[in-house]
Amino acid sequence: MKRTLGHTTPIVLTLLAGLAPGAIAQDQPGSAEQVKAAEEILPRVGTNTTPVMPTTPAVSEAIQPGLGEGPDWLKVLNDTLETHVGASTLAEGSFVLARLGDLVEAPTSQLIFVPDHEQREAGEGAVILLPSRALERLQDEWSGQRVLISGEILTYHNRNMLLVSDYRLVRESEPSTPESEVTEPDASQEPTEDPATGIEDDPEVKDLLRELERPDPNDPRQDALSERLEALPRTPDRDTSTATSGPPEGTLLLRRPARMVRNAQGAWSIVFDNDDPASAQADALTVLPCRALMRMEQYAMDQGDAARFLVSGRVYSYRGESFLLPTIAQRLGESDINSIQ
Incomplete structure (x- = not known):
């Protein structure tokens, strides 16, 4: 028995060595045979599905004046003026001095200053006016006329804004008298002297006028007049600005x-x-x-x-x-x- 096993052991080992690759291949996961068998049980899912992209967390951004909710102020400005007006691109700290232009109301009830095209310098354009006492007075006085504005440029997220320091409303000039209607005095005519001029220059007349203008402290009518004047209601000083609870402007x-x-x-x-x-x-x-x-x-x-x-x-x-x-x-x-x- 021992001899038979010893004689047949090499043959068995050879057969096992020849069959081992196939047997091992069948046992390996992911082999072609296993993939084919798995596809017969569960078909492979197609690759035409829409992938779900990862979401990015919301980033808090500060509200930019004129660029918040609603239409952009520059688009509304161009639609209002029916022409293309570019925004100002000046560096922060630049000063605008006595620049003539027009005012347009922004969507957020702010005022947009559009400098005159003829006086506009390089980089100047439409700017939003920042809040201040000067802007408050300008809004109260402005009624559609052109303005001369001075102020400082501030920059926020590539947008220029103007802090008004001074302004002047441009009034419509009165029509001048035509040259044909202007009559020049005739050189041949001698100027006539006002007869009253000589009387007013008299020192005695001047003294008399001063005495008449000087109130008499003993006159009872003066006291009654003073009481009536003091009883009249006094008009308060005109102050269109609203009182603030915080520190006053200029602090x-x-x-x-x-x-x-x-x-x-x-x-x-x-x-x-x-x-x-x-x-x-x-x-x-x-x-x-x-x-x-x-x-x-x-x-x-x-x-x-x-x-x-x-x-x-x-x-x-x-x-x-x-x-x-x-x-x-x-x-x-x-x-x-x-x-x-």
Whole structure:
């Protein structure tokens, strides 16, 4: 028995070696035979289905004046004027001095200034006027006439806006008298002397007139007249501007610790830290759009409520609301005081 096994073992091993590749191939996953058998059970799904692309998270973007909800102000301007008017492309800090132009109402009740084409310089174009006392007075006085405007250009997301510093309404000139109707005095005619001129130059007459003009303190009629004048209602000084609850326009703020928050309209506002709630400077100030705001909002969107600044700037007022034009905004490091303390 042992001899037979020893004699047949090489043959069996040879047969097993020849059959092993086929057997192993049948057992390998993903072989052609297994794929064919799987397709008979479950047909392969086609590749004509629409892939589902990954979604990107929503990014918070600051509202740009004139570019928020509704039609774009520049498109409305071109439709109103029935001509193509390009936007201003001046660098921030440029000054517009006594530029003649027209005013057009924007979709958001703002005013757009369109400089006159003949006086327009390189880079000048249509700009939105930023809120200020000067703009408030201009809106109250303007009734469709042309204007001469001076101000400073501010840039926000590649859009120019104008902060008005001075303006003058252009009145229609009165018709001049034709040259044919102008009569020049005849040189042959001698000027006639006014007979009253000589009397008024008399010193005695002048003294008499001064005595007549000087009120008599002993005259009882003077007291009655004064009482009647004081009893008349007095007309208050004309002030078309609306009183603001915040600091008055022109107030300079120097190195004030503050944070940035969104107001009800979605615009960025500055809230100062450690202020007395009863103080006028404790109110939030809406930040005017400018390059400084672009840098501040980027840091605030990255850091959230932890973003703190040392802010310096100038306050402007418009229709009862206060605005801040930041000049310097320095980042502050982390603090152990949170925003609710």
